Amino acid sequence: MQRSNLADLSCEQLNLAERYLQVRQLSDWITQPLATEDYVIQTMPDVSPPKWHLAHSTWFFETFLLVPHLPAYEVFHPQFGYLFNSYYETVGARHPRAHRGWLSRPTVETVFQYRAYVDAAMQRLLEQLPTPDLAVLLTLGLHHEQQHQELLLTDIKHILALNPLRPAYREQLLPAPSIAPREQWLDYAGGLYQIGAQGDQGFAFDNELPRHPVYLQDYYLANRLVTNGEYLEFMQAGGYSQAEHWLAEGWTVVQAQQWQAPLYWEQMDGDWWEMTLTGLRPLNLEAPVCHVSFYEANAYARWRGKRLPTEAEWEVAAASIAIQGNFLAQGYLHPVPALGRSRPDQLYGDLWEWTESAYSPYPGFQIAAGAVGEYNGKFMCNQMVLRGGSCVTPPHHVRPSYRNFFPAATRWQFSGIRLAQ
Amino acid sequence: MQRSNLADLSCEQLNLAERYLQVRQLSDWITQPLATEDYVIQTMPDVSPPKWHLAHSTWFFETFLLVPHLPAYEVFHPQFGYLFNSYYETVGARHPRAHRGWLSRPTVETVFQYRAYVDAAMQRLLEQLPTPDLAVLLTLGLHHEQQHQELLLTDIKHILALNPLRPAYREQLLPAPSIAPREQWLDYAGGLYQIGAQGDQGFAFDNELPRHPVYLQDYYLANRLVTNGEYLEFMQAGGYSQAEHWLAEGWTVVQAQQWQAPLYWEQMDGDWWEMTLTGLRPLNLEAPVCHVSFYEANAYARWRGKRLPTEAEWEVAAASIAIQGNFLAQGYLHPVPALGRSRPDQLYGDLWEWTESAYSPYPGFQIAAGAVGEYNGKFMCNQMVLRGGSCVTPPHHVRPSYRNFFPAATRWQFSGIRLAQ
Amino acid sequence: MQRSNLADLSCEQLNLAERYLQVRQLSDWITQPLATEDYVIQTMPDVSPPKWHLAHSTWFFETFLLVPHLPAYEVFHPQFGYLFNSYYETVGARHPRAHRGWLSRPTVETVFQYRAYVDAAMQRLLEQLPTPDLAVLLTLGLHHEQQHQELLLTDIKHILALNPLRPAYREQLLPAPSIAPREQWLDYAGGLYQIGAQGDQGFAFDNELPRHPVYLQDYYLANRLVTNGEYLEFMQAGGYSQAEHWLAEGWTVVQAQQWQAPLYWEQMDGDWWEMTLTGLRPLNLEAPVCHVSFYEANAYARWRGKRLPTEAEWEVAAASIAIQGNFLAQGYLHPVPALGRSRPDQLYGDLWEWTESAYSPYPGFQIAAGAVGEYNGKFMCNQMVLRGGSCVTPPHHVRPSYRNFFPAATRWQFSGIRLAQ
Amino acid sequence: MQRSNLADLSCEQLNLAERYLQVRQLSDWITQPLATEDYVIQTMPDVSPPKWHLAHSTWFFETFLLVPHLPAYEVFHPQFGYLFNSYYETVGARHPRAHRGWLSRPTVETVFQYRAYVDAAMQRLLEQLPTPDLAVLLTLGLHHEQQHQELLLTDIKHILALNPLRPAYREQLLPAPSIAPREQWLDYAGGLYQIGAQGDQGFAFDNELPRHPVYLQDYYLANRLVTNGEYLEFMQAGGYSQAEHWLAEGWTVVQAQQWQAPLYWEQMDGDWWEMTLTGLRPLNLEAPVCHVSFYEANAYARWRGKRLPTEAEWEVAAASIAIQGNFLAQGYLHPVPALGRSRPDQLYGDLWEWTESAYSPYPGFQIAAGAVGEYNGKFMCNQMVLRGGSCVTPPHHVRPSYRNFFPAATRWQFSGIRLAQ
Numbered sequence A, B, C, D: 001m002q003r004s005n006l007a008d009l010s011c012e013q014l015n016l017a018e019r020y021l022q023v024r025q026l027s028d029w030i031t032q033p034l035a036t037e038d039y040v041i042q043t044m045p046d047v048s049p050p051k052w053h054l055a056h057s058t059w060f061f062e063t064f065l066l067v068p069h070l071p072a073y074e075v076f077h078p079q080f081g082y083l084f085n086s087y088y089e090t091v092g093a094r095h096p097r098a099h100r101g102w103l104s105r106p107t108v109e110t111v112f113q114y115r116a117y118v119d120a121a122m123q124r125l126l127e128q129l130p131t132p133d134l135a136v137l138l139t140l141g142l143h144h145e146q147q148h149q150e151l152l153l154t155d156i157k158h159i160l161a162l163n164p165l166r167p168a169y170r171e172q173l174l175p176a177p178s179i180a181p182r183e184q185w186l187d188y189a190g191g192l193y194q195i196g197a198q199g200d201q202g203f204a205f206d207n208e209l210p211r212h213p214v215y216l217q218d219y220y221l222a223n224r225l226v227t228n229g230e231y232l233e234f235m236q237a238g239g240y241s242q243a244e245h246w247l248a249e250g251w252t253v254v255q256a257q258q259w260q261a262p263l264y265w266e267q268m269d270g271d272w273w274e275m276t277l278t279g280l281r282p283l284n285l286e287a288p289v290c291h292v293s294f295y296e297a298n299a300y301a302r303w304r305g306k307r308l309p310t311e312a313e314w315e316v317a318a319a320s321i322a323i324q325g326n327f328l329a330q331g332y333l334h335p336v337p338a339l340g341r342s343r344p345d346q347l348y349g350d351l352w353e354w355t356e357s358a359y360s361p362y363p364g365f366q367i368a369a370g371a372v373g374e375y376n377g378k379f380m381c382n383q384m385v386l387r388g389g390s391c392v393t394p395p396h397h398v399r400p401s402y403r404n405f406f407p408a409a410t411r412w413q414f415s416g417i418r419l420a421q
Helices: A003-008 A016-031 A050-069 A080-084 A097-102 A108-127 A132-161 A228-236 A248-257 A294-303 A311-318 B003-008 B016-031 B050-069 B080-084 B097-102 B108-127 B132-161 B228-236 B248-257 B294-303 B311-318 C003-008 C016-031 C050-069 C080-084 C097-102 C108-127 C132-161 C228-236 C248-257 C294-303 C311-318 D003-008 D016-031 D050-069 D080-084 D097-102 D108-127 D132-161 D228-236 D248-257 D294-303 D311-318
Strands: A185-188 A191-195 A212-216 A219-222 A265-268 A271-276 A279-282 A352-358 A384-387 A404-406 B185-188 B191-195 B212-216 B219-222 B265-268 B271-276 B279-282 B352-358 B384-387 B404-406 C185-188 C191-195 C212-216 C219-222 C265-268 C271-276 C279-282 C352-358 C384-387 C404-406 D185-188 D191-195 D212-216 D219-222 D265-268 D271-276 D279-282 D352-358 D384-387 D404-406
Touching: A016 A050, A016 A108, A016 A132, A050 A080, A050 A108, A050 A132, A132 A271, A185 A311, A191 A311, A212 A311, A212 B212, A219 A311, A228 A294, A248 A294, A294 A352, A311 A352, A311 A384, B016 B050, B016 B108, B016 B132, B050 B080, B050 B108, B050 B132, B132 B271, B185 B311, B191 B311, B212 B311, B219 B311, B228 B294, B248 B294, B294 B352, B311 B352, B311 B384, C016 C050, C016 C108, C016 C132, C050 C080, C050 C108, C050 C132, C132 C271, C185 C311, C191 C311, C212 C311, C212 D212, C219 C311, C228 C294, C248 C294, C294 C352, C311 C352, C311 C384, D016 D050, D016 D108, D016 D132, D050 D080, D050 D108, D050 D132, D132 D271, D185 D311, D191 D311, D212 D311, D219 D311, D228 D294, D248 D294, D294 D352, D311 D352, D311 D384
Parallel strands: none
Antiparallel strands: A185 A219, A191 A212, A265 A271, A271 A279, A352 A384, A384 A404, B185 B219, B191 B212, B265 B271, B271 B279, B352 B384, B384 B404, C185 C219, C191 C212, C265 C271, C271 C279, C352 C384, C384 C404, D185 D219, D191 D212, D265 D271, D271 D279, D352 D384, D384 D404
């Protein structure tokens, strides 16, 4: 796939069949540099083998669209439902998540045959004008596959980074700004605001609904993400060895896991290096700090005498800003110093930004009936909200109201820090 | 201690020395029925041996009041700081929480000597008029000891309930209402409200501050707590074996722990019994369901098509209601059917009520400097807020703005369910 | 590789270069049916990915023969020593065993290049007449590779058997006897015997030395292995639910792992099936019971009122019998009813036989100096001895004195039961 | 109890009722210095609360003697069978071993009432001449209680040693030799020997039977146990950080548990101290090294170029030596430099000596029918044999043929090292 194509793709302007094809092809493009062996392994329970992602997103279309809606459709393989269901209890039993790396079969070749088989059936299904219900399901399936595209790159990075040979996913390095702008504080007036998705303006997940009022007090946001250089100061000041900066749970994790730096940092002969999708690179002090947990983001903010923004504060600031930034289509595959596109900068792209908001239902949130209702609601406990997308987020995937969420100890995601006060 | 004394005790009306004595004596009264052996053991990491509670609350006064403020004070034992510090990193190393049950020494007798030694020194300290700073620390120490009084009873219950002999803590059974009122829905108008403690109206923990506006939509609260009989319907309808009612994390815990009923319920020959502080009793279907986790409260509410209240909704409803109910002073030591004191009933006392609010800092929350700053703020992650006090809460301890908090899987607390919609 | 070639291969009759080639080619033949994906995964810590076995046995030749003995030899890759060292502490740090399945790179293709590179260098090394020291190391390396050939098939079976698709390794099924002979008891006279390897009669591992006298009392051995049908009687009599048959440790494992049958048995619609290297097959009641732990072997024997033989009893009985049986070269890849070659039958081949002997040093055992000394001696604790080879043992690999050893809970090995009394 | 009485007690010379009383009174004497709190706690799963030992040994007499043999006997409490059964599956369900420290009730006072109740009933039972069967069971019960007397002291030491206050069990310190004799080697001729108990010469456990021939080669034993000073040399030479001395399993344990010295050693300001039953004492370099695991014993021996004796070698050397040494009756409660009573010295008393023999059934070993058959046989896997008794072994409890056994990682027992070659 050409990068120019990626940049031009606007899902909303295409008909559904074309959108389907474009999204599906991007998955192929993402996995194209992999060796067969890379598709198979699972380096921790959170990570899924790349071939599992490819098959699971295909299973989603087969299960929720083809089986109920395409007459005479026959499933590709009777056991793929068991193998490639992720967490839908309503749909039936499934292979345990932590054992996805035990499966050498089906082979990668068979998984691609599965994709082609489902794609062909989907084209048949989409030849006639889809009903509104089907359009909703299809759109959900496409956003679902986009989420797995981001996870694919996140998991590929983990798989390659844990390998002592430190192989690169792609070799190219694009030119990027070499200097981050100076830290500044942008102020926002308090008052009653509306947050959440506007039902009539394109796709949104159920967890972004309903739109509702929140009362905010006056607040400030930093103009950009925290940089590696700034985070290194925290480390050099003893940040990882002083309990007073940390949440109690975070401190327990720091000690149990012996964290001393963000994930993927390595010190060699006194110098810091960082594993990236383009291989092991000397740490760029001007680039945003990446692969930190909520605990680390919170501890850094507290050490600075600041805090993280709430998700409402973030959304109010982001609502009026164009959705531009360092996404997958830019091709960096890594956060870069601010590109100067907006104030605040880097709200979109580069890194998912930890907020201090726990992931909770919005007032009036309704869980949909059936398996699709398991998409979001059942995870609303002990997770923190992240906002804004990252350098591996596919085109046209994020919105101001988009709520990503992960447990506070998560580090393998492309996650970073924006300060508030 | 006479129950009439307990009922008359109003902390605010007494001078500090008298308040100190009354609170400290209640700890003695609570532990008076225990055998020496009961003071020593720890039945799970969450539980502390009763003698540890007695020594730890004493250590708090010694460390934060006597050592800095009483000239020439000598600590009772140089290693008690190590043994009886709970979680204050700033104060130094401490004995691991999970190993509190490894300590046969100091003996119970020595712990009571420690209490007497510190009490005598405290009386010397309080002979002169305390400074405002000292009064604040003393008041904090008294509320701290009250929290441990509640934990004492909670932990004593666990210690006795896990013993196959099922011994009773006290034998008396007081008469209580035999019928719970019918479930009704009370409606509350939305709008902008203020929640949090009012700084000028008596003691509050830092986590109740600052008072701040929140916007609420119209909501309904149930007039009373969910009863054992109602919860039993959920169980008989297969509640513990159907994933669709549960948060994903909750379902994992249900399966891993093989939960099939609330904690302390036992089925014998087809009948349900419940372990209480007054021994094993046949389940009272009209009494509130007790010792459920947030996961169970949430699943029950979802099965009913309802939800749990947010902490703001709860506080707004509670703000105008007199703080009366089934507390420790009533002597039931167990939740009872609603006493009919208010509408909604049972907001105060009987059981801590799970809310759907994660425990987060209020806007503008400031962590105090020094060890006292570790009291609340560092736990603001992956815990849920509970409100209203319980049947083992000491007199004059709760307020409308009081925020209790525990992890979602917690069941050994006196926790129950109020529905909202 | 032709099966006829396998049968003709006698290591002792070939020169070293030819022996080297034959052994190495058998590894290729074993892995030839695998898909690339099968080479990569690790289904439990005991299992190694097939490509790891191929690289590790190659590393052995590189490290212990080429580096010290071939002038100007350059290692294939500087990090392969780290990746493919198994447990030689003396040689340096190594990749953790439980994480061998995290390695997608080097690819399978690269591993075969590594093999070819080392094979070429070995041919250069072996062009001149090897010194006696070198011949000893080479012979050790060849027996080492043979051990990994057996492990390859054992691990491939586990990898395929845990896959819900139950793929077959090879499809062919050879004709075998359909009936096991009747159980009979062969008696052996007590007295002073010699066991252990005779230093002057071909290769032996250090743990078979020195040859030494043992005193045996009169004993009986069963004429053949215990069959599936006989073991099924134990199961149907409640064997897995009655503590009295079991060693205390074994009973703990039975309950913790919920064992109810040998590994790889599956019950479908009331019938028992068994996963084999040729796919899922109906259980053959006449074939030897396979993939049982020492605990199960011991419990079965005790239920029968018998016991397992000691390793000395086994060796004395085996010493005078020709080393023939159902080995890898026979092509069954599974135990079959006794072929009637000897009395007792099935001592060699079919299945490794658990003995009641703990794996201990023989009197006068000396650990060799250097890394080669880590081969056997450091495992002489908490393992049980097995004897006789199995249906996946390569040609010319076992001897009467050969001591295999595994922890008592091991089931993925081709292990079975012979009774003694 | 007077120490002179202890020394005079010869079980064989007393009638059974007198023997019963003497053994039972020794348990009282052992626990007399304890505080009530010391009786209750369990500091690791291997350790039992002292009151549990007192009740369990009583339960043994109640269950195996009184219930079947004393007409109209009524058990003291119907649930004590559940609480105080240790591991007899045949007798019924039991309280989990790891949870013995969860039981504050029955109180210590009730446990002593239980003992008195059973003692009174036993006196009634023993008033008439016991049948031979009963005499066998009684003798077994007395040796069983003696084993728990030794465990009582072992567990009391652990309970007190893990307490940061380091309390002493008894304060007295007896004078002992100040210098260990020089290490010497005593040689023993090989040949065919008999080991195991002689059925007609007093009590023996079933695991000592049957007496049988073994063939030994020539061997040497050290004249005394390895001293603290000698072991310290191993430590100072890097013993705990060099893999090459260790069994593979032992090395894994050393790293996982971060062992750097024997259990109960503490380094303060550069000096080594040792926790003993008489409190924390400076390390005595001349006394035998104590509280080492089999792994440490084996590693030390290998570092010295020696080995541990087999149990047969030990027994042959011990058979002709008088059973004298530093036992409980001597009152040291700790190993002391050799008293010079025999050559080799310290075979009996001071410390249990690790052998290199795995704990296996003797040839012809028969498991007794019923619950008593669970006494020994079911533990014959993954344990190592220790010989000779220790400084906390009660009078008249050990024999040359006595086989003690523990897992290789065990350190809380009074275990030490004798070298062989």
